[in-house]
Amino acid sequence: MLIRRPPDIRSSDITSESAYWNRRRFLAAGAGIVAAAALPRPARAAAREDDKPTPYDVITTYNNFYEFGTDKSDPSQNAGTLRTRPWAVSVEGEVLKPKVFDIDDLLKRYPVEERIYRHRCVEAWSIVVPWDGFPLAKLLADVQPTSHAAFVAFTTLYAPDQMPGQRSDVLSWPYVEGLRLDEAMHPLTLLSTGLYGKPMPNQDGAPIRLTVPWKYGFKSIKSIVKIRLVREQPPTTWNIAASDEYGFYANVNPNVDHPRWSQARERRLGEFFRRPTLMFNGYGDQVASMYAGMDLRRNF
Amino acid sequence: MGRRRAGHALLIAAAAVPLLALALRAVHGDLGANPIETIEHTTGDWALRTLLAALAVTPLRRLTGWNGLIRYRRTVGLIAFSYVCLHFLIYVVVDQGFPFQGFAIRYIAKDIAKRPYVTVGFSAFVLLTPLAWTSTRGWIRRLGGARWNALHRLIYPAAALASLHYLWLVKGKQWTPVWYALGVVGLLAARLWRTAPLTPSRRLRSASRPDTASTAPPPAG
Numbered sequence: 001m002l003i004r005r006p007p008d009i010r011s012s013d014i015t016s017e018s019a020y021w022n023r024r025r026f027l028a029a030g031a032g033i034v035a036a037a038a039l040p041r042p043a044r045a046a047a048r049e050d051d052k053p054t055p056y057d058v059i060t061t062y063n064n065f066y067e068f069g070t071d072k073s074d075p076s077q078n079a080g081t082l083r084t085r086p087w088a089v090s091v092e093g094e095v096l097k098p099k100v101f102d103i104d105d106l107l108k109r110y111p112v113e114e115r116i117y118r119h120r121c122v123e124a125w126s127i128v129v130p131w132d133g134f135p136l137a138k139l140l141a142d143v144q145p146t147s148h149a150a151f152v153a154f155t156t157l158y159a160p161d162q163m164p165g166q167r168s169d170v171l172s173w174p175y176v177e178g179l180r181l182d183e184a185m186h187p188l189t190l191l192s193t194g195l196y197g198k199p200m201p202n203q204d205g206a207p208i209r210l211t212v213p214w215k216y217g218f219k220s221i222k223s224i225v226k227i228r229l230v231r232e233q234p235p236t237t238w239n240i241a242a243s244d245e246y247g248f249y250a251n252v253n254p255n256v257d258h259p260r261w262s263q264a265r266e267r268r269l270g271e272f273f274r275r276p277t278l279m280f281n282g283y284g285d286q287v288a289s290m291y292a293g294m295d296l297r298r299n300f
Numbered sequence: 301m302g303r304r305r306a307g308h309a310l311l312i313a314a315a316a317v318p319l320l321a322l323a324l325r326a327v328h329g330d331l332g333a334n335p336i337e338t339i340e341h342t343t344g345d346w347a348l349r350t351l352l353a354a355l356a357v358t359p360l361r362r363l364t365g366w367n368g369l370i371r372y373r374r375t376v377g378l379i380a381f382s383y384v385c386l387h388f389l390i391y392v393v394v395d396q397g398f399p400f401q402g403f404a405i406r407y408i409a410k411d412i413a414k415r416p417y418v419t420v421g422f423s424a425f426v427l428l429t430p431l432a433w434t435s436t437r438g439w440i441r442r443l444g445g446a447r448w449n450a451l452h453r454l455i456y457p458a459a460a461l462a463s464l465h466y467l468w469l470v471k472g473k474q475w476t477p478v479w480y481a482l483g484v485v486g487l488l489a490a491r492l493w494r495t496a497p498l499t500p501s502r503r504l505r506s507a508s509r510p511d512t513a514s515t516a517p518p519p520a521g
Contacts, residue, residue, distance in 0.1 A: 062333030070474055073332060123471075125334060170472040241472055260415055260468065262407060269333055273397045274404075 051118055054127035056196050058269050063203045064121065065222055066170055067156065067163035074165075079202035081162045082223065087207050091139065093228035094149035103207045107193060110134035114197070115190060117213035119220075120252045120281045124274075126266045131211055133192035137185045145181065145229050152184040153177075153234035154210060155226035171237055177221035178234035178248065179212065182290055188213055188283060191224075214283040216250045247300040251291065252281035256300050308375050315379040318346050319386075336394050343387040348466060350380035351459050352483050359490035374435055377455070381432040384462075388425050421465035427458040459484045 065075040068082075087103040101109075112132045120126045140152070158174035160166040166173045183189065190211040193200055200206040205222025212219050218238050228234075238246035245259055254264045254277040265274035280287050291299075322342055325331050331338040357373040360366075396411075398404040411418040431452055433439070440448050463484045466477040 058333040066472065070470075070472065072334065072337075125337075168473075170474060238471075257414070260417055262410060262415070265407065267334070267336065267395075272336075273401060 051116070051128045053116060053130050053196075054269055059127055059129055059195060060201045060203055062127075062269065064123075064217065065165075065203055065205065067165040067173075067175065067223075068203065069165050070170060075203035076201075078164055079206075081164070082157075082202045082206065083162060084202065084207040084223075087225075089208060089224060089227060091143045091227045091229075093153075093230050094146045095229050096144035096146060097142070099143060106139075106191075106208070110138050110191075112193060113190075115211075117188075117190075117211060118281050119211075119213065119217055120266060120277065122216035122218055122246065122250070122258060122263075124261055124263065124266045124277075126268050126277075128268075129211075130196055131190060131192040132194035132197060133190040133211060135187055136189045136191050136210070137187060139191065139227075140185060140229075143229075148231050149229035150181055151230050151233050152179050152181060153226075153228045153230050154179075154221045154224050155228070156221055157223045157225045172240055175221060175237045176234065177210065177219055177236050179219070180233075180290075181229070183212070183287075186287065186290070188286055214252060214280040214287045216246075216252060218246065219250050249291075249296075249299050251287075251296065251300075252277060253279060253296055253300070255279070256297055304371060307372065311372055311375050312379065315350065315382075318342070336390075340387065340390050340395055343383055343390055344466070347380065347383035347387045348462055348480055350376065350383050351455070351462055352480070352487065354380045354455065355459055355484070355487040359487060362490075378432060378435060381428050384425055384428055388422075417465050417468035420461040420468065424458045424461040424465060427454045427461070431455060431458075456488055460488070 061076045062072045063075040064072065065079065068075040068078040085103070088100050089103065089106060090098075090100045092098040112134060114130060114132055116128060116130045118126060119129050136152075154177045156175040157163070158166065160173075179189070192205070192209050192211045193207060195201070195204060200209065205220075205224075208224050209222040210220045210224065219236075233248060236246070236248055239248060252263075257263050263277055266277045267274050278284075322331075322339060326335070326339075354373065354377040357369055357376060361369040392398050392408060393400075396404045396408050398408060412422045413419070431454055434443065434448065434451060443451065463477065463481040467481055470477055
């Protein structure tokens with residue numbers, strides 16, 4: 001399998017947090033001078049359309065992680081109880097070489113790459129995150145899926161003593177998610193272990209989480225303990241909770257509305273006006289071919 | 301007269317506290333990562349809470365026998381409508397961006413027509429509008445007590461729709477909107493079981509008091 005970097009992630013896209021903040025400061029300093037010379041309208045529009053990384057404090061205080069509460073601010077307040085060491089990830093099922101990985105071995109084994117991805121929640125808000133992680137494909141290649149493997153099922157830690165939200169029945173626990181094998185092997189699909197060059201904050205899914213940038217955020221399961229290759233399409237948590245609202249594929253699609261809200265536009269956190277949502281969250285060039293011939297209205 | 305006016309002033313001041321708290325948070329940049337959502341949800345919460353307060357006046361009056369409470373019912377109702385309007389305006393202007401983005405009207409219209417939780421929330425707003433409009437003494441006189449009362453029972457379906465709006469909005473199994481819905485059901489049910497009905501003589505007495513007669517007719521029940 002040829003694992004390439006997708007064409008939209010250039011090394012110039014990779015920004016360290018310090019460089020990012022230095023740039024903010026520089027821009028802030030220059031703002032007074034620039035403000036005098038009003039920008040022409042197209043330039044302003046372009047400035048709003050681009051994808052600046054969302055500040056670290058936004059990414060770490062606005063989270064959907066129901067294991068720690070249903071309010072966006074709950075996980076940042078409650079996730080301190082999560083113990084991320086020792087941590088084991090079991091890779092099993094339809095593989096020739098099943099293995100239980102220690103998290104630190106995983107981190108040593110697979111060199112971490114920085115990837116700046118758009119992240120679109122099914123609730124119509126979005127952020128841009130500089131993730132650190134490694135392609136899931138690398139891990140899967142090492143455990144050698146059998147010819148029967150067609151899907152990958154993921155499981156979050158179940159530990160009500162550490163995850164207070166699991167003591168309520170807001171969802172069925174543990175949280176489970178799944179991908180088709182080709183989606184899991186896609187070079188954009190990441191196992192993320194950090195952001196902004198720092199270890200993954202607990203509230204963002206420490207110590208290891210999935211990142212599938214062309215799908216709604218709920219597919220990107222957090223705090224993973226089990227990765228199981230299976231023959232049949234596995235159950236997924238939000239689909240169990242409301243199958244008419246959350247499909248298995250959950251590809252970002254502005255043309256297929258959620259039954260309760262429009263998916264045509266989204267609020268990029270930090271921006272006043274909603275911006276149009278892009279098909280496959282803007283990753284169509286890389287991923288659309290996987291869904292050729294599929295009715296995306298039915299397979300939402 | 302002075303005491304009654306002071307009572308209303310106090311009520312309005314109390315109702316403004318959540319708004320002031322929100323403004324203070326905004327000044328301090330303390331509205332979280334999604335300030336628009338925070339403002340939208342907070343005004344929605346208070347719209348529902350003040351609607352429940354308006355619905356609670358009559359049962360509370362029966363329960364306590366404090367008939368003077370009726371004088372504050374209209375004020376509480378208007379406070380509730382103010383929060384409903386604010387919530388709706390924030391949705392239209394701040395959340396959806398209309399009229400800054402003229403095309404946003406299409407999304408708003410589609411939301412109201414196609415998203416059940418928006419449809420019921422908007423319906424509640426529509427049902428409450430004539431109640432606010434006819435809240436003046438002139439309208440009470442023009443409609444007459446019985447017809448005015450009948451019209452103002454629209455707050456019952458409006459409150460039910462408002463709590464449905466919240467129930468249909470949340471994801472997963474969450475209890476907060478269920479408590480609000482039970483509150484509405486309880487306050488509406490309290491009107492079916494008149495544990496302490498007003499005797500004709502008490503009704504007459506309260507109706508003959510000039511302030512009660514002029515500010516509000518006998519309770520709709």
